[in-house]
Amino acid sequence: MKGKQKALQVKKRGARGIVERLNKSKSLYLLMLPSIVIFVLFTYIPMYGIVIAFKTYKPALGIAGSKWAGLTYFKQYFNSYQFWPTIKNTIVISLYSIAVTFPLPIALALMCNQMTAKRFKKFFQVSTYLPHFISTVVMCGMIILFTSPRNGIIAHLLKYVGIEFPNVMGQASAFPTIYVLTEAWQHVGWDSILYIAALSAIDPTLYEAATMDGASKFKRMLHIDIPMLLPTASIMFILRMGSVMSVGFEKVYLLQNNLNQKTSEIISTYVYKMGLISNQYSLSAAIGLFNNIVNLVLLLTVNLISAKLQDTSLI
């Protein structure tokens, strides 16, 4: 009886409380309004548009008027000759990238941490960051210019040591390597900032104690720096693994040509070509949705793992 009364009271207070709290948050809602409107109009409405993946979209009939097609377009993609190549290429480029561009920034940060010459250290950092500010288009332009087998600088430099430089842009097998190495050149310095910060947070008394015990610089790096970087590194690694199936469109698309398509056609470039070049809206939307769902599953799994590893999850 008493409990019931109490519950009623709470409920009453709750209802009045809600109005009061809504009223109190009024101005805060106003602050969020522009972003909410833009998000609903341009991000949430397209989520409804995904239904065209399950319909045979005819522009004249509109999204709602087009006929349902069920899973036809998904099956069309799964059975097409481009299904495995696009998935394989996406994963190969992705894993290859992670294998190279994940450990390098850590190595760079460890090195940077060992330098005692302040001026040189600063210069080293600034010059390794700089390539990060080159735009994707310019980067790809540089790659094409440099790798030209007749006029390119790489070919000229290799001539001095007597090596003939092949036409790498025309070889399908070389594409992932070109993509990954240039990616490393451009972003390794930048990506090391995070680790350099983590290293600078290490308590200096640890080093002093180790030096007292006779540990060399190398030993100190091995037994202090590396263990201290592990937590940051493992989060970064997990995050990277979560986006294994989503390779950025911009760089791959610019480096693509007829000769390297066998290894350079990834899911995102295929979605673009099917959709906006061949105008197969429903098929393209279906492939996009498939990729999106795979990414979602990966991200949630990764988040779960990181939640298990740490006390809190990434989100």
Next chain:
Amino acid sequence: MTAKMKKIRKSREDRIFDGIIYTIAVLLTLIALYPMYFIVIASISDPKAVAAGEVILFPSGLNLKGYENLFQYKQLWTGYLNTIIYAVLGTIICLAVNIPAAYALSRKELFGRKLFVIFYLIPMFFTGGLIPTYMNIQNFDLYDSIWVMVLPFSVVTYYIIVARTFFSSSIPDELWEAAQIDGAGTMRYFITIVLPLSKAILAVIALWSAVSQWNSYFNAMIYLRDDLLKPLQLVLRGILINNQTASAMLTGTAATEAKEMAELIKYSVIVISSAPIMCMYPFVQKYFNQGVMVGSLKG
């Protein structure tokens, strides 16, 4: 005395280790800088010498024809102007929509905060994808207009998370209590007290937004048709990737000469288009680094 002691303490092993570290560092610095240095010297050299591999360390046969050609290439300057317009306008809109939202989310008394957080987070995990988004832009009649470059994709969850973290960690609650006692409402408090205290985060997000406007070409490629609206990166794509210069600027020259000139133009256009960002970089580096740090904090 202490310096001497330190010198003694540096063991043979440590000296070798230092030697290896510095050697690698010097090599890496060269690898990082040389390609950019080469672009610059190639852009002012005789294209014949570049093609023959005579330009390695120093420019040869000073030649500014590449730049001369580009100064007459109107499309490039239209693109430049457009990019500046998109970057400025896009950044203003980006700040105007994301920062207030981030601030609202940082306030504990926001009723329904959890729901709003979910609302902003969902698009990080799931989006409509290329085709539905494209159709939506067409439905709103934004195709081929300035607005498509600055408005529809201006809300960025990541920026909101970063700014929210900043607000909840650097603006003390007591400030709001004090402002309330003085009779200020949320709006006035936000504009006159919070914003001036948040210059650092405003700078970080403005930079991120401006740089992404400067660099990306994808939205411009799919949503803009009119040459007069195209941003710099699309013009660059034409010159660098699709080899459009040859026909546009070099009518009447002999074939091989035209090809060499086209390469010279490519080197020059890389310099012209990348120099501003590179020159700006040392001045804003502080903010960029700050951004990486703030961004690495958990939302």
